[in-house]
Amino acid sequence: MTKVIDNQKLTIGLARKMLEGKEISVEELRNLFVGRIKERNPAVNAYLSVFETHPGESAPRPSANASRLSGMPCIIKDNILVEGKKATGGSKILENYLASYDATVVAKLKQSGADILGKGNLDEFAMGSTGEYSAFGVTHNPYDLSRVAGGSSSGPAAAVADGQAIFGLGSDTGGSIRTPAAFCGVVGLKPTYGRVSRFGLMAMASSFDQIGPITQNVEDAAEVLSVIAGRDYRDSTSSPSLVPDFAAGLGESIAGLRVGVPREFNGYGLDVQVKEKIEVAIKKLESLGAKIIDISLPMTEYALAAYYIIVPSEISANLARYDGIRYGLSERKKAGNLLEVYVNSRDEGFGPEVKRRIMIGTYALSAGYYDAYYAKAQKVRTLIRKQFSDVFKKCDIIAGPTTPTMAPKIGELGDPLAFYLADIFTVQANLAGLPAISIPCGFGQEEGVKLPVGFQMMADYFKEDLLLKAAYALEQHIK
Amino acid sequence: MNKLAPDEVDRIAALARINLSTEEKSKLAVEMAGILDYVGKLSKVNVEGIEPTAQVTGLENVTRADDQMKDIFRGTKPATLLEQAPEREGDHIKVKVVLKKN
Numbered sequence: 001m002t003k004v005i006d007n008q009k010l011t012i013g014l015a016r017k018m019l020e021g022k023e024i025s026v027e028e029l030r031n032l033f034v035g036r037i038k039e040r041n042p043a044v045n046a047y048l049s050v051f052e053t054h055p056g057e058s059a060p061r062p063s064a065n066a067s068r069l070s071g072m073p074c075i076i077k078d079n080i081l082v083e084g085k086k087a088t089g090g091s092k093i094l095e096n097y098l099a100s101y102d103a104t105v106v107a108k109l110k111q112s113g114a115d116i117l118g119k120g121n122l123d124e125f126a127m128g129s130t131g132e133y134s135a136f137g138v139t140h141n142p143y144d145l146s147r148v149a150g151g152s153s154s155g156p157a158a159a160v161a162d163g164q165a166i167f168g169l170g171s172d173t174g175g176s177i178r179t180p181a182a183f184c185g186v187v188g189l190k191p192t193y194g195r196v197s198r199f200g201l202m203a204m205a206s207s208f209d210q211i212g213p214i215t216q217n218v219e220d221a222a223e224v225l226s227v228i229a230g231r232d233y234r235d236s237t238s239s240p241s242l243v244p245d246f247a248a249g250l251g252e253s254i255a256g257l258r259v260g261v262p263r264e265f266n267g268y269g270l271d272v273q274v275k276e277k278i279e280v281a282i283k284k285l286e287s288l289g290a291k292i293i294d295i296s297l298p299m300t301e302y303a304l305a306a307y308y309i310i311v312p313s314e315i316s317a318n319l320a321r322y323d324g325i326r327y328g329l330s331e332r333k334k335a336g337n338l339l340e341v342y343v344n345s346r347d348e349g350f351g352p353e354v355k356r357r358i359m360i361g362t363y364a365l366s367a368g369y370y371d372a373y374y375a376k377a378q379k380v381r382t383l384i385r386k387q388f389s390d391v392f393k394k395c396d397i398i399a400g401p402t403t404p405t406m407a408p409k410i411g412e413l414g415d416p417l418a419f420y421l422a423d424i425f426t427v428q429a430n431l432a433g434l435p436a437i438s439i440p441c442g443f444g445q446e447e448g449v450k451l452p453v454g455f456q457m458m459a460d461y462f463k464e465d466l467l468l469k470a471a472y473a474l475e476q477h478i479k
Numbered sequence: 480m481n482k483l484a485p486d487e488v489d490r491i492a493a494l495a496r497i498n499l500s501t502e503e504k505s506k507l508a509v510e511m512a513g514i515l516d517y518v519g520k521l522s523k524v525n526v527e528g529i530e531p532t533a534q535v536t537g538l539e540n541v542t543r544a545d546d547q548m549k550d551i552f553r554g555t556k557p558a559t560l561l562e563q564a565p566e567r568e569g570d571h572i573k574v575k576v577v578l579k580k581n
Contacts, residue, residue, distance in 0.1 A: 338576065366491065
């Protein structure tokens with residue numbers, strides 16, 4: 001290996017060319033990234049654990065994807081299980097928990113030959129939009145270390161942006177792949193709900209959660225999605241929908257593509273620099289032949305409220321399992337009886353945001369409040385789905401900003417509601433179950449430092465191929 | 480509302496099985512009120528005749544064959560699962576007494 005390689009410019013496509021052309025060996029490629037991790041992790045804190053050796057490639061089964069990602073160094077969010085390795089969920093309550101089995105997505109990555117470098121930092125149990133709620137320290141934004149990387153998939157997004165992994169897997173419940181992708185200037189895709197198996201993903205809100213790729217470019221996102229998608233008998237919510245080769249349509253013309261721009265996405269504290277970059281991107285789409293259509297998403301006003309009732313409710317049920325009995329932190333010394341083991345373990349193990357959401361969810365589901373909050377929110381969720389089904393009659397893609405602002409400074413957001421309001425443009429995709437992607441669309445500037453801006457696109461159910469085609473077309477013309 | 484009543488916070492904490500400190504309880508009383516006020520805006524939405532959405536897949540009665548359970552954890556042995564238990568006795572997870580003798 002004679003030439004100097006810039007990790008941050010390595011995509012799956014480029015790395016594959018170099019491996020096939022024998023310009024670099026799998027081991028040299030690994031060392032490039034492990035070296036970068038060792039150099040940068042103290043400052044960025046993207047990795048919670050690093051695997052010194054390749055965690056093992058399973059015997060390749062006959063599959064179209066065997067060896068498709070051979071040797072590709074990747075980071076896996078620490079709420080996704082890798083057998084035999086620590087899986088903390090970003091929480092003290094699982095600080096020393098060792099995963100007993102591989103998540104389906106991990107098994108698929110291993111079959112495809114991917115090289116898992118380690119586990120990525122995250123907000124505790126994926127609850128957060130900045131990364132500040134991790135029990136193991138915040139992940140710093142590689143563009144400005146005094147700022148957040150975004151959450152909750154903070155580690156994977158920062159690692160890919162900083163050349164510490166070629167791709168990552170994150171999870172998205174209300175924007176947790178797209179927000180950090182936007183803040184860190186990388187690509188983040190949330191698939192249609194049911195597209196990717198949730199088996200082996202620590203459940204946060206079971207009717208919202210999806211695992212998805214975080215990559216350097218759209219083509220890589222299509223590659224990774226092709227490997228991890230598909231029905232899994234281990235996840236009864238995974239869809240039997242056929243998985244196309246998502247990379248196949250990239251590069252086709254988008255002339256005639258109807259792009260809906262919601263007028264509601266022009267408010268909610270939208271930063272003027274973000275707005276400018278979004279408008280440039282929309283003009284670019286138009287210059288490529290897309291038809292720009294003014295649309296309305298009237299449920300935007302109520303979506304966040306519905307989200308922050310239903311999601312904490314599902315959280316309160318999903319986190320009941322962390323009780324100090326079968327695994328995890330167990331506070332038994334001071335506990336006088338069984339109930340005290342539960343209440344003390346959970347008090348000691350859970351951080352403030354987790355406690356807050358469990359409390360809100362418990363309240364919303366409790367007798368006397370269930371109808372006014374939870375049942376009501378479920379009906380609003382139906383209205384949100386109806387809203388999209390109406391809108392997708394008039395357009396193929398919905399486009400706008402991923403987040404209202406660029407990355408805030410660490411410690412800048414004060415009260416819990418401010419964190420929730422950062423999700424305003426992302427949550428509707430999760431409420432409806434629609435696929436959505438964030439791609440970088442340029443930079444703004446704060447205090448003389450350039451910060452990435454993310455452009456979000458949504459498509460109808462199971463139309464990731466159309467979404468990726470549109471994103472790819474825009475990506476080629478955005479500099 | 481400015482804050483939840485203290486006995487309300489106690490009631491919810493007991494249901495949630497979390498032993499919150501006094502400071503945590505006072506903080507949560509205020510924070511929860513703020514969040515509940517915000518989400519309370521749903522009271523303005525007319526949902527007459529609208530069915531609730533429990534899940535977005537539309538899938539129903541998804542089953543799997545009994546023999547698929549063999550490979551569900553991809554070869555992980557029960558012993559591996561037991562290794563994560565805080566307290567064990569042989570192949571049992573040990574817990575504090577559930578039923579007391581009279």
